Amino acid sequence: MSFLSRYIFSTNHKTIGIQYFVLALTAALLGTALSVLMRLHLTYPEAKIRLFEILWPNAAAGGVMTPELYLSLMTMHGTIMVFFVLTTVPQGGFGNFFLPLQIGAEDMAFPRINMLSFWATALAFLVLCSAFVVEGGAPLAGWTAYPPLSAVGSIAGPGMGKGMTLWVVSIALFCAASLMGAINFITTILEMRTRGMSLFRMPLTCWAWLVTALISLFAFAVLFAAGILLLLDREAGTSFFLPAGLVINDRILDRKGGSPLLWQHLFWFFGHPEVYIAILPGMGVVSTVLSVFSRKPVFGYRAMVWAMLAIGFLGFLVWGHHMFISGMSPYSSLAFSVLTLAIGVPSAVKTFNWLGTILGGRLHLETAMLWALAFVSVFVTGGLSGIALGQPALDMYFHDTYFVVGHFHIIMGVAAVFSILAGTFYWWPKMTGRMLSETLGRVHFYVTFLGVYAVFIPMHFAGIVGNPRRYSDFGQFEFLKDVQGLHKFITHAAFLTAAVQLLFIFNLIWSLYRGKKAGDNPWNATTLEWLPPSHQPHIVVRGAYDYSVPGARRDFLMQNESNGQ
């Protein structure tokens, strides 16, 4: 095998999993760097900062960011984080590496399509990043790219020309890649399980990957269609999203008949399921990690499965809660609100089952377990602010304030990242043969855990005061004078939290060379990925969480192990 076919254009699921992981790690570093620059500008909007000028000689001439530059950083931050980190690692990274191992398949069902979907994702990332360097720079429209401004070209501002086009192309590519990935996951799970691995014996991670793939299959197709229409509005002069009589920058546009709200419907029909695409795989990881490190079976395994299916299904019926203030009829609002709050039920089922899993267990507080526990914490915190936002009457006020920013960072950003970190600490020994340092891991954990709360809880307060989101400077508003101090605090906490991530990166690199060698099954876990590699297919005889089975010879029974007395 040549170098190319082994490491670059490989069809091996483990290689592809690592490729996704590395791609997403790169994206995460870039996204974090952008957020630090944004906080710096927000807190010191008038300061002359040399670094800005070096990076953007025009848009930050004299070291002060233009509002447009700020918005472009925000757009790129959100897009990179949502698509190339949260949608990429949990499914593309961990899923590719571990799904075939966990269900005892040799590889994914369609290895070549798998390779293609990775490279399409990588290309999408390059296309997105190239928006930074084209004329006008990166787009300003946020990760939601609302028309009309996203559909009319550079008249809407720098970055809304070439940069915005690149954004749409990148997202379309990403959709195509995700669809290929989803088809692969669904087929692999339904058709490639080894003997004895019935659906209800699968680890919850596999269930989570299945539900996520189903959601992706339906949601990304819709975003793909919407993206094509947006691209045509931009490049072919159509008016899918552009109404008549639009005046932008003192010019009347000669489009007519379209509806900007149509984009919002299509986008959020994708967008809300997307938040579950980001978090469901994490729920699978957390369920497993909690069980392994409590030495207890997952509490209510079947309920966990049904809850995931319910969340996946209901997730398609609630997109309107992002549009409460769009002028929809109050009856629609009410329907969307009730359905939205209904998702709280399966979410609560999962939360109580997690608590039930650890209750009375023999807890081993390794770093992986700490991250899993922290996931439960932030999931509850973010869910509570969600319940506030899910009421139209409250959302009228909270919409487009920092309350929403606080909500989705805690529940989507932070929760998903915590589950990724739980997965990394849990699976790293399998991926690399080495253990991560527990000492470094703990320091990183405690600082990050407190850090994210310090960053995102105050944002809720700023939102309650009425602080709008997507503004580059709050200094000019009298009513926001009182939250300036809060913002300064947030920024300092953000710097600290971002800085401590370097410790994590260091831990990864350090462990590759110096980490303790891991045995085959360092955590005494039950699932098939922890068996030594073998050429015989494994035959599964039991479920995935047989810990502390009464009468068994040790406190766990692997899935292919008959009750070895």
Add this chain to the structure above:
Amino acid sequence: MNVAAAGARRRASFTGLYAFFATMIMFFGAFTSAMVVRRGASKDWQGVPTPNLLWINTGVLALSSVVAERARRDLQNGNRRLFNTLWAAATVLGACFVAGQIIVWRDLQQAGVYINSHSGGAFFYVGTVAHAAHLAGGWIAMVYLLVRAFSLQLGPGRRTAVDITTLYWHFLGVLWLYLLWLFWFWGNWE
């Protein structure tokens, strides 16, 4: 490959195809809902004229499906010579359909139906081009299998490929009927 593994591969191919159908349905569903909203949102809806050629194209595509299906059954019955001929015919008919569509697009533009100035036309072009693009994928698979068939390399493993391609081809036919209904009937219905 042993028999069980071959069976698993075959099932996997079908499952993958069904999943692909699901995304296509969502894609064209999103497209349809955009059309419904667009039509309801403003008073400037224009239906697209349906030139006669469109009906001929429909016939050609349907015929192509029927012939492909016959070919598939002949292969199953071990009648390879007949398969080769019929599969070649289905492939040529598929190409004729696309060629016919290109002429339809050209004629409509000559009649003043442009993508950027005609509300129904914009959807017509997007829908029919998206359909043709999906069709092109299936057509490439047909050509590939044809080359294999003529170089006598159509082993049992490729039977699945023939079955899958034929099924996909039928699906595109049904999708075409749906689009035709959407543009011709719904789009022009007062």
